[in-house]
Amino acid sequence: MGRNWYLLWGGSAISAVGDGIFLAALPLLAAHLTQDPKLIAGVSFFGALPWLLAALPAGAAADRYDGRRLLLTALWVQCALMALLATFHSAHIAFLYGMAFLIGTAENVPRAVGQPLIKATVDNHLLERANGRLFASQAVALQFAGPPLGGLLFAVAVPAPFWVNALTFAIAALLVTCMRTQRKERPQVRPKVAEGLRWLVKHKALRTVTVVSATTNLCIAMTMATLVLFAQHRLGLTNAGFGAFLATLACGGVAGGVLAERLLRYRNTVTVTVVLIPLMWLGIATVAHDLPTVAVFAVVSSFCTAVWGVATATLRQRAVPTELLGRVSSAQTLITWGVQPIGALLGGLTADYFGLLAPWFVAVALRTTVGLICLKPLRAHFSAAALNVHLAASPEHDAAVTFPDASR
Template identity: 85%
Template sequence: MGRNWYLLWSGSAVSALGDGLFLAALPLLAATLTQDPKLIAGVSFFGTLPWLLVSLSAGAAADRYDGRRLLLAALWVQCALMAVLAAFHNAHIAFLYGMAFLIGTAETVPRAVGQPLIKATVENHLLERANGRLFASQSTALQFLGPPLGGLLFAVAVPAPFWVNALTFAIAAALVTKMRTSHDKPPVRPKAREGLRWLLNHKALRTITVVSATTNLCIAMTMATLVLFAQQRLGLTNAGFGAFLATLACGGVAGGLFAERLISRYRYTISATVVLIPLMWLGIATVAHDLVTVAVFAVVSSFCTAVWGVATASFRQRTVPTELLGRVSSAQTLITWGVQPVGALLGGLTADWFGLLAPWYVAITLRTVVGVLSLRSLQRTALSTAGGSEHPVPPTGLSAG
């Protein structure tokens, strides 16, 4: 892993820190404008809607244009949008919906170009290591450092986390500027739907996509009103909400660091993650009434999520032809992340009609059914390989991505 990889890794970590600030500050800002679960869930709905609408186009762009330049453009756009949000933070909640949508749209580009850039900067046999380090650093910044800092800054001054977020995007852009990558793209304009067609025709990736999509749908249902869950069930303050989000990161960091070793040594690692995740959600919904208890279940859940993420990302990078990787990755994003606005909408309505715990129980039931049905197929699929083999080997195991 050379200079380009470390610059990409550093830029990703810095921008993830800004995303962590945003993760805590945006729902807190919404909660200052309304306590209606439906309206608060609307922020998640509009923020995730772009994954459904523009993912395929972002993937086609990633396969046609220089990924480094696309990433730079997206980072600067996100920087500008955060500055606008900071300047007009006290506007109507409809303005918040619009900004969430625009920021989410800009985020589809880094997601699309990230997979090809990783593959271009890392040798095949090092993909698990690279993805593991990337997942660990992103979990640390996005969930462990960012949310508590975002909650603290929000408590000090409402626009502060958004200004700092804008700064992180500028720093990330400066790091990516120093990368030197070749622009060797096809002369013919790639068709966006080719990636979706390739994905649907690949049995293993289809199964992975179904499990990941279900997981993301369920996570979106619970996250849509999580700020109210934290305030009303756990009695947390604004700063405490940031700490609550940070508990999710501990397992993610460990999972990213240990994923390579677990996947290569233990055949049923991935199957275990599929079973454990809904069990941990059940613990949160039933017996967790304080931050410490929630943290225990959340750490195990995020550890499993990280292991799945490393395994599926490495498998996808090895399996998909380079010239299709941006489109296939974005097609998978279209499905797995495109369900999030649906989940956010369902979560808000369910919480409004049946109470704040209802989305958790619906999510647990749905994820358990899909997980159990997918186990046999996953056990026959090699999601990654130990030692850098180019060919799949018998199974080893979420990013929900």
């Protein structure tokens, strides 16, 4: 891992701190403007909607243009949008919807170029380590450091978290500016936007993984849409306490990211995570009435999520040809993140009609059903310690993913 990787890693971690601040501050601002569950869920809906609309074009751009320049542009745009939100924070909630949509649109670009940039800055045999460190640092920044800071800053002054968020994007942009990468030559033929989606649909392993990930994100969006009300009414948390509540997720995510490289040596690691995640959600919905109890279940859930994320990201990076990686990654993003606005709407409506616990029970039932259906094919695709370095980069190659010798 060289200089470019560490600059990319540092920029990602710092911008993730800002994302964590935003994660806590945005629903708090929505709850500050209204207590209607449907209107609060609307913020999540408009924030996630761009994953449906902009993911595929962002992937095509990532495969055609220089990833570093695209990343820089996106970071500065996000910085400007955060400054605008901080300035007009007291506007109508419709303005909040619009800003959530624009910020989510800009976020598509770092997501699309991130996978090709990681693959370009890290040797193939180090991908598990790189992805594990990335997941761990993002868990610390996005869930542990950012949300408590966001809740604290919001308690001090409503616009403060958004100004600090703008600063994190500016610092991340300066770090990316210091990267020295070869500028990608523009291909003679414009990349076809939908080509990555077609490739993904034909690849059995990635297709199965995408179904499970999409279901997980749909369920998470359902519970997150009114999570601020769940924290305030069921757990009795303050604004600052809500940030601490989100931070409990980070402990498991950090551990999962750090240990994923070792845990993937064992045959059943990935499939065990598929089973454990909905069980932890069920615990939160049934027996958790205080922050410490919720934290126990949340830590295990986020640990499993991190291990799953490292495994599936590495599978994608090794299985997909470099010239298609941006589009295939964005096609997965279109599906796995594009379901979030649907989940947010379902979560808001379910909570409004059946109570704040109802989205958790629906999420448990849905995720358990899909997980059990996909369990057998997942066991065929994931077999032991790490993802096979020599997996054929062809959508027609559907052989089980085997793992290299653990002594590497």
